[in-house]
Amino acid sequence: xxxxxxxxxxxSQLPATLTLPTDVVFELIEHPLAEIxxxxxxxALEHWHSARGARLMPARAEIDPLALKPSLGLMAMVDVAxxxxxxxxxxxxxxxxxxxRVGEDFTGRSVDTIVPKAYGDLLRRSYEKVVARRAPSFDxxxxxxxxxARLVHRLTLPxxxxxxxVDRL
Numbered sequence: 692x693x694x695x696x697x698x699x700x701x702x703s704q705l706p707a708t709l710t711l712p713t714d715v716v717f718e719l720i721e722h723p724l725a726e727i728x729x730x731x732x733x734x735a736l737e738h739w740h741s742a743r744g745a746r747l748m749p750a751r752a753e754i755d756p757l758a759l760k761p762s763l764g765l766m767a768m769v770d771v772a773x774x775x776x777x778x779x780x781x782x783x784x785x786x787x788x789x790x791x792r793v794g795e796d797f798t799g800r801s802v803d804t805i806v807p808k809a810y811g812d813l814l815r816r817s818y819e820k821v822v823a824r825r826a827p828s829f830d831x832x833x834x835x836x837x838x839x840a841r842l843v844h845r846l847t848l849p850x851x852x853x854x855x856x857v858d859r860l
Contacts, residue, residue, distance in 0.1 A: 717813045718833040721820075727829055731762040732846040736827060739848045747825055748851040751859055764788030767797070769860040771822055779803075780818045783859070821847045822857045 727733050738758050742749035756763060768784040782797040790796040797805065802818065805811030813832065821828050827848045834841040850859040 716835040717809050718835070719813050719817055720831045720833060722829050722831060724827060724829050727844075727846065729844060731765060732829070732844060735759055735762060735766075735846060735848070739827065746854050748849045748854065748857065750852050750854075751850050754850070769802075769818060771818070771858050771860060778819065778822060780815060780860070817845070817847060818860055821849050821860060825849055825851070825855075825857055 724736065727736060738754070739749060742753040759766070764786040765788050766784070766786045767782055767789060770781045770783045772779045772781065780802045782800055785797040802811045802814040805814065817828065817830060827846065830845045832843045832845055847860055849857040851857055
């Protein structure tokens with residue numbers, strides 16, 4: 692959330708551990724925020740709206756981790772850096788449940804170092820969209836490998852220390 696993006700994933704379709712082969716196909720499908728039906732993502736969006744008040748985005752300091760306690764393990768916090776058109780997105784925090792499901796901890800890593808590269812590229816596109824809009828995004832990420840498919844629901848929330856520039860997700 693750190694003036695960057697605040698991303699959460701939820702989905703009962705995910706196996707306990709998800710190891711992604713390098714030839715997997717990814718698709719990012721955006722949905723209206725009104726379609727959120729998750730007991731995890733819905734309260735997170737409500738907390739974000741409450742914290743921002745009349746402003747465009749809240750600051751990280753205005754997000755109360757205790758209010759999000761049931762979903763903390765499914766959250767990632769991403770720092771957004773760079774003043775030019777190409778931003779750097781680095782995971783400041785990667786939840787324990789996310790790490791368990793993906794099979795590794797992305798804390799401290801840039802999206803540009805994630806393997807398979809197609810997944811890192813998908814994350815970059817998703818985060819760039821939220822930074823440009825300065826608004827939340829609700830997406831489904833479809834993973835397809837041979838005849839197997841998984842669907843993950845993601846909510847990405849922008850944060851801003853100055854109220855204008857997204858510095859965390």
